[in-house]
Amino acid sequence: MKSLSSSFSHINLNGKKGSKKGKDWTKPYPLDDILKAPPKKIETYDQLVRDVAQLQHHNRKLNLFFRGQSKDYLDNEIKSTILAGIFRKNQGEKQLLLKERFITLSEKVEKLRNAFDTREKKLAGTHLLNKYEEVGWSILQHYQVCPTPLIDITHSLHVACSFAFEGNKGETGIVYILGLPWPTDAISYNTYEELVNIRLLSICPPQAQRPFFQEGYLLGNFPYYRLNEPRRIKQFDPAKRIVAKFEIPIDTGFWGKEFIKLPTNKIYPERDIVKSICESIKDTK
Secondary structure, eight states, rough: OOOOOOEEHHHHHHTTOOOTTOOOOOOOOHHHHHHHHHOOOOOHHHHHHHHHHHHHOOOTTSSEEEESSSSSSSSSTBBBOOOOOOSOOOOOOOOOOHHHHHHHHHHHHHHHHHHHOOOOOOOOHHHHHHHHHHHHHHHHHTTTTTOOSSSESSSOOOHHHHHHTTTOOEOOOEEEEEEEOOSSOOOOOOTTTTTEEEHHHSSSTOOOOOHHTTTTEEEEEOOOOSSSOGGGGGGGGGGGGGGEEEESSSSSGTTTTTOOOOOHHHHHHHHHHHHHHHHHTTTTT
């Protein structure tokens, strides 16, 4: 995945009021500066929406996507990192058994295809699952069956903030703003930027409720070349596409009077056929 060289970022927004006369506060910052800088602290959802509007205006060549989580994870260089689950070393592991994980992933994709194929009443989109490897990865990732090379993102700022709140026992959460090429299809392959962006709404069966409520997309590296080599992991970190970072308070006051966090039963609907299929293969060997 190729890196953004520089962007108008949250650092610009932090410096706007304090800019000295004659200083161009709109000048983009290098990616390393953005990843090392602390997130901008935001008090309300309205304020966040206004800041994101500024980001989109000054980064017009990019399409902004969002990711909400409980904290800003940093690597050994004290830079933000959002590695996909398959590339993360679990606590207590002496080494990352990456090739074994990809074998497991391939086995789960086959089980998922078989579960779809053998249903008496076929689900729409079954042919896509059989044709495109990344469709299987997307469903397994989104329903948390096993680690994949993809990360969940969304086109909805409201959804991202709701995920920053979801299950968060701390006082703050993080919302990342990622700058990506404009999608061209349900599965957008960008060979120049070396990434793939998958629109879940377009590739999942309509019976899959979770992607619709979450307005979900999946982001990964493309082409799928030597993804199972541990020494290449840094190349696959989507943090390379971060434009800005915001820290939001985990407090109902953040939303104001007009907005609320999406309820858990909407983010993770229980009555979901695809969820049931995924749960049936989750713990099988």
